[in-house]
Amino acid sequence: MDLNFTAEDRQFREEAREWLNANVFKERRPHGGQEMREYDLAWQRTQYDAGWAGVSWPKEYGGMGLGLTRQLIWYEEYARAHAPDNHLCFVGLNHGGPTIIARGSEEQKKEHLRPILSGEKIWCQGFSEPNAGSDLASLKTRAVIDGDELVITGSKIWTSHGHLSDMQELLVRTDPGAPKHKGISWVIFDMNTPGLDLRPIDIMSAPNHTHFVQCFYDEARVPLKNVVGDVNDGWSVAMSTLGFERGTAQIKDQIRYAFLVEDMIKKARDRYGAEFVSTDEFGARLAQLRADMAAARAMTYMAVSRAERDVSPAMASLMRAMVGQVQQRVRRLAFDIIGADGLENPEDDDWVYFYLRSYATTIAAGTLQIQRNIIGERVLGLPRGR
Amino acid sequence: MDLLPSSDQQQIVDTIQDFLRNEAPVDRLREFGAIGNSDAKLWPKLAELGFFGLSLPEEMGGIGLSAAEEMLVFQQFGYHLISPAIFGTILGARVAAFSGDAHLRDALLSGEARVGVANSRGAAGGTDAFHLFEADEAELILLCDDDEAALYPRSAFTHIERVNSTDAVLVLERARLGDSVEPRVRVSKETENIHARALMLMGAYALGIGQGARDMAVEYAQVREQFGKPIGSFQAIKHICADMAIRSEAALCQASFAALVMDDASPDTEFHAVASKIVACESAIKNAADCVQVHGAFGFTAEANVHHYLKRSHVADRLFGGLREQRRRILTFPTPA
Structure with missing residues (x-):
């Protein structure tokens, strides 16, 4: 056990801090629409142009080729500098990209990785279907092989920012006769493909901005070379993607939330007085969250330590489940601290927006209940069953 | 940076785990009449294995390892529900060591001396009211708060009264710290927290x-x-x-x-x-x-x-x-x- 970073690590931290302090976007991030896309891409491009994108990605595809420890340091400094959360880039940076790095062909890596880092392409996810949510492997969107193409017909749902995206990581059924986990393929899908139709779905935190889309594919044609891994082996490819989403991709959030709790303590003291906060129930909740956020951050250090030793990806569900619930408690308390003002929802108030938004944290990347199943069966070894 | 135990540290964990599994299975707490610190009989063995001075510097008679190893060992003490008197003995040795009393330090590191733990009863009793855990046969009692850590002789406490313990395998007493009594040894927070x-x-x-x-x-x-x-x-x-x-x-x-x-x-x-x-x-x-x-x-x-x-x-x-x-x-x- 060791909390010390190497001299090179510390040097990296200094340089990252300096660059971030000088270059972080100060303008508030728009909550939706093309302005949000432009904002996120511009911030990503700024990082890439300065050589800071893809800390742990291979050098030959535009990354920095450094390990997860440096990635952790970068995210810590990123959060410390209050750098914007360019959430539109999340799928590319944390699912699509890492999956192609792990399982893609050389040609796929050459074509798709750099545009993610350089802020040219936004990726979205096409996993869930109207009748395949927690039971993801029951998905039915069909892909028929026709020569050197796949012909896709069906529907995907809960695709965040699909209407603002260029590319999609798409799970399709290529063998309906095989057992349900054995007939799925993981496909790189271009959102400009003819035969794709989108229906917008607004969410409760920002009713004026489309967040989700439902995707309808009507004989949409994709080159067969866009299948990542083997045809019909998409389930194992998808599982590596979810491992990233539940594990190291969450690092940045933990640090960000730890700072948020500190802001909340300050805000509560300003609003109600330091003495009151220490005796009121707000004080008890803030104190508990301060301790829980310390633990959440320690969990990110543990996640990096485990990843370096190749420990079972099911362990990532422990952190995901814990952090999802703590984040909700943080946002709920922030909402409570502003008191009656929480009933006003002006466009520029992040505390109300993010409170409502926090209901997603125990649903996205597998519901809390699915995480508990994974922990029960794959971490604790309890028998399978529903 | 690595939060996982190194192979050396894992070896320490394995050693204490094996020892406690054999010598202190949780079933021991079910024996009729197992009230009182039967775990004290483990102390000389644990001392011999070096667990009492694990994180004390070598020049203070310890093993010279870090707080990380000590944390891993206390995790195992908790897992096997070892008597909380272990805090009295191990932290007591630390108090003796940092106060410069080498004789007392070595007596505690050998596991022969028993140390109980005093805990403030807080609002229930006033500032001088304590609970003494596992202290009936103890020569010394650890009292540790925000300002200092000290070892008092049992005789420094008055009005000692045995009470039933909620955790029935532990010996619990009420007591008051006598007026103007001095501890045998004390260490301020500034010297060692x-x-x-x-x-x-x-x-x-x-x-x-x-x-x-x-x-x-x-x-x-x-x-x-x-x-x-x-x-x-x-x-x-x-x-x-x-x-x-x-x-x-x-x-x-x-x-x-x-x-x-x-x-x-x-x-x-x-x-x-x-x-x-x-x-x-x-x-x-x-x-x-x-x-x-x-x-x-x-x-x-x-x-x-x-x-x-x-x-x-x-x-x-x-x-x-x-x-x-x-x-x-x-x-x-x-x-x-």
């Missing part, structure tokens, strides 16, 4: 209790059958067990972090020690409560070991200041780095 170490180690101990309760519940859920299946196959039970695992993971990570910042003499040492105690004691109490529920009516009996975990988790919470006090304290620290 033993109070922060006590909180950190209590976090590790409580982590172990919570993990013990988790494992007991999981084991039972795998073998107990209802409706023709092991109850652990039902989500209603499986999810309770998963929540126990989540709490233990959070407590483990924070206990590890707290030990490491202490080794680095970081200004955030106290913050992380308090955070560890808060998170770990909650994990211990909630896991023990869930363990009762998973066991059903059996869990409510004195025949199952479950109640030992529940009762010990509350002892861990109250020692060195309970949840309310620790929550008040954690808000007093500046923003950690």
Whole structure:
């Protein structure tokens, strides 16, 4: 056990801090629409142009080729500098990209990785279907092989920012006769493909901005070379993607939330007085969250330590489940601290927006209940069953 | 940076785990009349294996390892519900060492001397009212607060009165600290912050209790059958067990972090020690409560070991200041780095 970073690590931290302090976007991030896309891409491009994108990605595809420890340091400094959360880039940076790095062909890596880092392409996810949510492997969107193409017909749902995206990581059924986990393929899908139709779905935190889309594919044609891994082996490819989403991709959030709790303590003291906060129930909740956020951050250090030793990806569900619930408690308390003002929802108030938004944290990347199943069966070894 | 034990550290964990599994199975607490510190008979053996001076510098008669190794060992003490008198002896040796009393230090490191633990009764008794844990046969009693850590002779306490302990295997007494009595040895916080170490180690101990309760519940859920299946196959039970695992993971990570910042003499040492105690004691109490529920009516009996975990988790919470006090304290620290 060791909390010390190497001299090179510390040097990296200094340089990252300096660059971030000088270059972080100060303008508030728009909550939706093309302005949000432009904002996120511009911030990503700024990082890439300065050589800071893809800390742990291979050098030959535009990354920095450094390990997860440096990635952790970068995210810590990123959060410390209050750098914007360019959430539109999340799928590319944390699912699509890492999956192609792990399982893609050389040609796929050459074509798709750099545009993610350089802020040219936004990726979205096409996993869930109207009748395949927690039971993801029951998905039915069909892909028929026709020569050197796949012909896709069906529907995907809960695709965040699909209407603002260029590319999609798409799970399709290529063998309906095989057992349900054995007939799925993981496909790189271009959102400009003819035969794709989108229906917008607004969410409760920002009713004026489309967040989700439902995707309808009507004989949409994709080159067969866009299948990542083997045809019909998409389930194992998808599982590596979810491992990233539940594990190291969450690092940045933990640090960000730890700072948020500190802001909340300050805000509560300003609003109600330091003495009151220490005796009121707000004080008890803030104190508990301060301790829980310390633990959440320690969990990110543990996640990096485990990843370096190749420990079972099911362990990532422990952190995901814990952090999802703590984040909700943080946002709920922030909402409570502003008191009656929480009933006003002006466009520029992040505390109300993010409170409502926090209901997603125990649903996205597998519901809390699915995480508990994974922990029960794959971490604790309890028998399978529903 | 690495939060996982190194292979050397894992070897220490394996050694103490094997020792306690053989010498101190939790079933020992079920023996009729096992009230009083029967674990004291383990002390000379633990001392001989070097566990009492693990984190003391070699020039102070210790092994010269770090707070991280000590944290890992206290986690195992909690897992096996070792008497909390272990805090008196190990922290007591530290008090003696840093106060410069080599003779007393060596007596404590040998495991021959017994040290009880005094804990403030707080609002229930006033500033001079204490509970003494496992102190009936102890020559010395550890008293450790925010300002200093000290070893008092038992004779420094007055009005000693034996009371029934909620954790029935422990000997509990009420007592008052006499007027103008001096401790045998004392160490100020500025010399060595033993109070922060006590909180950190209590976090590790409580982590172990919570993990013990988790494992007991999981084991039972795998073998107990209802409706023709092991109850652990039902989500209603499986999810309770998963929540126990989540709490233990959070407590483990924070206990590890707290030990490491202490080794680095970081200004955030106290913050992380308090955070560890808060998170770990909650994990211990909630896991023990869930363990009762998973066991059903059996869990409510004195025949199952479950109640030992529940009762010990509350002892861990109250020692060195309970949840309310620790929550008040954690808000007093500046923003950690």
